[in-house]
Amino acid sequence: MFVLYNIGIRLYYLIIWLASFFNQKAKLWIKGRRQQTFVRYQNSIWFHFASLGEFEQGRPVLEQMKLTYPDRPIVITFFSPSGYEVRKNTPLADAVYYLPLDTRGNARRFIKTINPSIAVFTKYEYWYHFFAQLYGQRVPLYIISGIFRDGQVFFKWYGSMHRKMLKCVRHFFLQDEYSKQLLAGINVNNTTVSGDTRFDRVWANANAPKQLPEIENFIGGKKAFICGSTWPDDEKLLAELTGEYPDWKFIFAPHELSMEKINRLAEMLPPDSCIKYSALAITEGGNNHQCLVIDNMGMLSSLYQYGNIAYIGGGFGVGIHNTLEAAAFGIPVIFGPNYHKFNEAKALIELEAGFSISNEAELRAIVEKLATDTAYYINSCQQARQYVDTQKGATEKIVNFIRNSETV
Structure with missing residues (x-):
């Protein structure tokens, strides 16, 4: 399964690269990753978001963490151009990057460079090498506004590698009780049903x-x-x-x-x-x-x-x-x-x-x-x-x- 995952990651990159010749979003995905250079930090707080929606969802936690730890640099990564291109200049972060392709070398180099003391992922996005590197370097990884469904690979007989990713997470903050029950069924009990941070974000925006x-x-x-x-x-x-x-x-x-x-x-x-x-x-x-x-x-x-x-x-x-x-x-x-x-x-x-x-x-x-x-x-x-x-x-x-x- 591990070998298939690594092959799949590289095939995914190849598909996006081919699409970049005629698709603007794919072009940004490739070009943004090729052109970025990483600044070295110490004791940073790393937030990762899949796209713009997840950024808005996790934004209340980001804002509060920035207030709670004002001396720590904030590093943000996005998977999608629709998030990066809109929020690449956000004043909430010291640096905003595209998440590098999930290979062992990329994960090791990136984490060594930004040197996070805390990592926070919003809702989903489970990347094996990034999770493994955080776990190996004893960096606490938190999933916020997490939600799980019984059809996901974590709960399938062939999902052993994905279940290993879950073991790298220090704590899950979940949207609902059902997600907690699903995780308990595979012996993942470091969970709290805290609700969805989107409610905090949209309430603040509406007021x-x-x-x-x-x-x-x-x-x-x-x-x-x-x-x-x-x-x-x-x-x-x-x-x-x-x-x-x-x-x-x-x-x-x-x-x-x-x-x-x-x-x-x-x-x-x-x-x-x-x-x-x-x-x-x-x-x-x-x-x-x-x-x-x-x-x-x-x-x-x-x-x-x-x-x-x-x-x-x-x-x-x-x-x-x-x-x-x-x-x-x-x-x-x-x-x-x-x-x-x-x-x-x-x-x-x-x-x-x-x-x-x-x-x-x-x-x-x-x-x-x-x-x-x-x-x-x-x-x-x-x-x-x-x-x-x-x-x-x-x-x-x-x-x-x-x-x-x-x-x-």
Whole structure:
């Protein structure tokens, strides 16, 4: 299994390298790793995130650790360009890097260079050589907002190597009790059910959001439908909806921001109804348009403050994106059918603050109910806000545990 893992890692690199000749994201993945040089640190704190979503999820812990240990350098690594390219200049870190390919030599050199005293990985990302090197050098490794499902390789008969990775972790901070039970079933008991740090992040954001006066001007006092992290399958349904609600404003923040994808979205929408954010900033009378397409990254979490209803994309693909950012502002969230791996989506549905749809008819039906039944809408908003409020607090539990640990 160990040999197959090493072969698989190198094959993965080869595939990304081949894709880099025609795919921009793959090109950044390769180029970023080739060009980076590492600064030597002493006694650093290393945070690793798969992508931008995990960065936002782990950000409350990062911020608190920076306050708790102000004398220690903070090193951040990302696996994906979508995280690195957006947060490479974050003031929260002394250095931001792409995670090197997981080989024994890369892991040894990287860890020797940054010399971490603590390592924190958010939610997932299990890399054998990095974990083994941390364990061998007695660097405490923590998994925060961890979540496990019984279909994962850790719980299969052939998952012995992956179970060895788990043994390298000093402590798991888990989102739910079921994850704790699964780990206990394979004799991993160094666990705490602390909850999901995303709740802390979205709650803080909702209570002090970045103000966007140009968005407020675009909406012009009308009701607004925020379409966040959408994919083409989502956008086809939503484009039809715009014609049903001509007095509403629709703001699209697509998941992919290539010019080709943005232009295709604009072509789906009613003629002459759409303006791009980059044009809105320099064009008078932007609020005469019904639809706005955000063509930059980093605005979505602040957009929800202006919304009355939110649609969260991804539910017709591998899974929905972040529903909590919208729910924290106290607005109902709608999403596609592939939500079953997301506990928060299931909870929001149970509270009638979240709604799953499978087709255009179902989307129209729930939007009509929310738009016309005032009592139902108000209750949905209240339930969304209260749900996020009751789930926050994971960050304090995690940081207190680490601070009080004898290993730190």
